[in-house]
Amino acid sequence: MPAIGDEAPTFTLPDTRGALHELDGAPATVVVFTCNHCPYALAWHDRIINVATEYADRGVRMLAINPNDSERYPGDSTDAMRARVDNGEFDGVPYLRDESQEVARAYDARTTPDVFILDAAGILRYRGAPDSDHDDPAQNAAWLRAALDAVLAGHAAHPDETPPVGCSIKWKA
């Protein structure tokens, strides 16, 4: 389980078309564990994707990962993920499948969403919720944005850790 300041686990995961993605040393990388069926993940979704769009020209890369057990929760199947991607809901952000759930376990991800920010060296700089209220779009992913601004400026994020809020990850039995 990485703590703030630790090297984050590396991984290689497929997107909904089978292309493989891994950490590539971008100036900052947002790894967000999310899913299709959780109202918290859905409520925060546009705010998170907007961050990817607005920070792309500053070198920020975002990878969305769905780790849920799709046998018990068919709404999180790869087909259902692909449908959302094809519907334009991810605006170019790769939506990756963590079938073995090993990546979620390595990050100690707990909920959907659960957001992690890595710096260019792969060091974990932020972990938690995108902002303080899933129910208030005006929050605009403020914690995520502030942490990215700090990482891009070479500073520590404040806060650097907040409690993740959302649906529990659906672990396989």
Next chain:
Amino acid sequence: MQVELLFWAGCPSYPKALADLRGALVEAGLDPDCVVVREVGSEIDAQAQEFVGSPTIRIDGRDVQPPNDEPTGLTCRVYRRRDGRVSPTPDPADLRDALHAASSMPSGRS
């Protein structure tokens, strides 16, 4: 009037849903402590209670936002607010309307 809130402990939304429900009861001049809160703890229990997610609120047996074809199961329920936003809890206006509709219904016809 029978007011029930069914929840699954794995979803963190039910305290807010219960608070919103009690607030709507107060606004309607009803007893906020009349809510019967029941935990759904297993998939078998979910199936037996036709529980499609947490929280589920029923007034005189009617769901405040009747589900379409969602399967039963232990999960967080997706609600739509009146402005179109996705939310883990029902729109308080829907709670108020459901209470109003139930209280307007002739006794014994729920």
